Amino acid sequence: MDWLVSQISSLSKIFFYLIQTVHWTILISVLAYLIALALGLTFGILRLSPRRPVRWFASVYVNVLRGVPLLVLIFFFYFGLGKVVNMDRFVAGVLAVGICYGAYLAEIFRSGIQAIDYGQHEAAMSLGMTRWQTLRHIILPQSVRIVVPPAANEFISCLKDSSLVSIIGLRELTRAGREYSSQYFLDFQTWLMVGLIYLMLTFTLTRVVKWLERRVAVHGYGVEKR
Amino acid sequence: MIVQVKDISCRFGDITALDAVSLDVAKGDVVCIIGPSGSGKSTLLRCLNALEDIESGEIIIDGMNVDRRHRQIHQIRLEIGMVFQHFNLFPHLNVLRNVNLAQQVVRNRGKAEATQISLELLAKVGLADKMDQYPGQLSGGQKQRVAIARALAMNPKVMLFDEATSALDPEMIGEVLEVMRRLASEGMTMLVVTHEIGFAREVADRIVFLDNGKIIESGPPADLLVNPQQTRTKEFLAKVL
Ligand SMILES: Nc1ncnc2c1ncn2[C@@H]1O[C@H](COP(=O)(O)OP(=O)(O)OP(=O)(O)O)[C@@H](O)[C@H]1O
Ligand SMILES: [Mg+2]
Numbered sequence: 001m002d003w004l005v006s007q008i009s010s011l012s013k014i015f016f017y018l019i020q021t022v023h024w025t026i027l028i029s030v031l032a033y034l035i036a037l038a039l040g041l042t043f044g045i046l047r048l049s050p051r052r053p054v055r056w057f058a059s060v061y062v063n064v065l066r067g068v069p070l071l072v073l074i075f076f077f078y079f080g081l082g083k084v085v086n087m088d089r090f091v092a093g094v095l096a097v098g099i100c101y102g103a104y105l106a107e108i109f110r111s112g113i114q115a116i117d118y119g120q121h122e123a124a125m126s127l128g129m130t131r132w133q134t135l136r137h138i139i140l141p142q143s144v145r146i147v148v149p150p151a152a153n154e155f156i157s158c159l160k161d162s163s164l165v166s167i168i169g170l171r172e173l174t175r176a177g178r179e180y181s182s183q184y185f186l187d188f189q190t191w192l193m194v195g196l197i198y199l200m201l202t203f204t205l206t207r208v209v210k211w212l213e214r215r216v217a218v219h220g221y222g223v224e225k226r
Numbered sequence: 227m228i229v230q231v232k233d234i235s236c237r238f239g240d241i242t243a244l245d246a247v248s249l250d251v252a253k254g255d256v257v258c259i260i261g262p263s264g265s266g267k268s269t270l271l272r273c274l275n276a277l278e279d280i281e282s283g284e285i286i287i288d289g290m291n292v293d294r295r296h297r298q299i300h301q302i303r304l305e306i307g308m309v310f311q312h313f314n315l316f317p318h319l320n321v322l323r324n325v326n327l328a329q330q331v332v333r334n335r336g337k338a339e340a341t342q343i344s345l346e347l348l349a350k351v352g353l354a355d356k357m358d359q360y361p362g363q364l365s366g367g368q369k370q371r372v373a374i375a376r377a378l379a380m381n382p383k384v385m386l387f388d389e390a391t392s393a394l395d396p397e398m399i400g401e402v403l404e405v406m407r408r409l410a411s412e413g414m415t416m417l418v419v420t421h422e423i424g425f426a427r428e429v430a431d432r433i434v435f436l437d438n439g440k441i442i443e444s445g446p447p448a449d450l451l452v453n454p455q456q457t458r459t460k461e462f463l464a465k466v467l
Binding site: 117119120122123124125126127128129130133137138141142 | 275277300301303304305306307308310312314315316317318327328331332333373376377380
């Protein structure tokens with residue numbers, strides 16, 4: 001009985017210690033994801049450019065970043081670039097995660113655009129629309145339906161991978177767990193709690209993604225006759 | 227001549243889809259293009275709308291050179307309306323927005339003006355009551371009539387129809403041909419790829435028979451359909467008539 005009470009009290013102590021840093025985890029993931037969205041959309045479109053050098057440039061970005069471990073990228077940004085241009089750990093961490101996820105999202109956007117029937121491009125062009133007008137008014141609104149579920153799932157991965165920035169000393173959830181466990185030697189309880197907090201976050205997000213999926217499935221399409 | 231096609235060729239790898247095709251169309255004329263599958267009919271229309279590259283030759287529509295590599299090609303395309311076999315309506319927009327969109331973003335018309343034009347055209351194709359529906363809620367014949375209204379809304383100088391009725395159930399073909407017939411009688415210049423020989427006989431000023439990427443024969447329906455000169459035309463007509 002006593003044992004149980006002391007366990008619960010230490011677990012709750014750990015919980016309240018850790019939860020104070022969870023907003024950093026969220027902030028890092030959200031900022032990184034916003035960067036990733038902007039980059040992903042841009043490079044996803046550029047990968048389909050009619051101009052070969054543009055396509056080539058975009059595919060270099062995507063393939064290089066998908067081919068390098070995120071951890072290495074974080075080291076490169078913080079220890080490598082950070083020393084040269086004087087970036088602090090927060091900026092370096094967010095940029096590394098954002099740029100890496102930009103490459104993943106670029107692939108999702110590219111396939112979302114390519115999934116739209118080419119007849120839609122032709123119809124829009126035959127009405128005199130430019131490539132950009134066609135993308136903006138015809139293709140992207142239809143791609144949303146296809147892109148939202150996988151893109152939202154990438155946010156969940158992004159949140160989990162944000163734990164990697166703990167290694168350059170950014171005080172987010174995982175870093176706080178390391179500090180706590182090395183201070184009080186409660187490794188088992190601490191990492192259990194860190195895991196549970198991540199799980200809470202990702203579980204909530206999974207529900208949000210499900211909800212989004214259902215929303216975009218019908219958005220703007222009226223009742224489809226099949 | 228509002229449409230001048232001079233000696234154009236179009237190739238896809240080893241396949242020569244169009245082989246030195248020349249064709250002139252006077253303003254207000256209706257030219258029907260017939261021919262077996264794979265003869266290059268679609269390719270010819272697509273070249274006219276700069277949806278395919280031509281390898282040699284020249285296309286001039288109302289004095290404008292139609293060249294896909296031209297930077298302002300979209301400004302030339304908007305003078306040419308195109309109706310596709312599979313309609314290609316925008317499924318995420320309702321009927322009114324389908325007809326409005328290009329008017330607003332390409333022709334820079336205000337919403338009220340565009341809507342007024344759209345409603346007139348939708349009434350003309352008999353679909354004014356469907357303006358709030360989405361394409362997925364329409365029958366094939368209705369979709370194609372919306373597609374025609376959408377193309378007309380840009381005030382094109384020439385209309386291209388690529389097998390506009392081929393994907394339709396038989397009972398819906400008539401309603402679409404009726405709209406096309408009316409358009410022809412109003413003096414629209416039209417190039418119509420069709421398998422509806424009856425329509426061609428009735429409406430066309432000239433019929434062009436295409437085979438293997440070449441124009442084999444062309445002439446008024448009374449000549450070409452009744453008294454074809456070339457063996458291949460005779461063989462083709464024997465099959466479809
Ligand atoms: N994008 C393409 N890539 C490769 N070959 C093509 C392409 N488009 C057309 N072709 C080929 O060019 C030739 C002419 O095709 P086209 O579609 O113009 O024929 P069509 O007369 O319209 O036939 P159908 O009556 O079946 O529509 C065919 O041999 C076709 O296979
Ligand atoms: Mg065809």
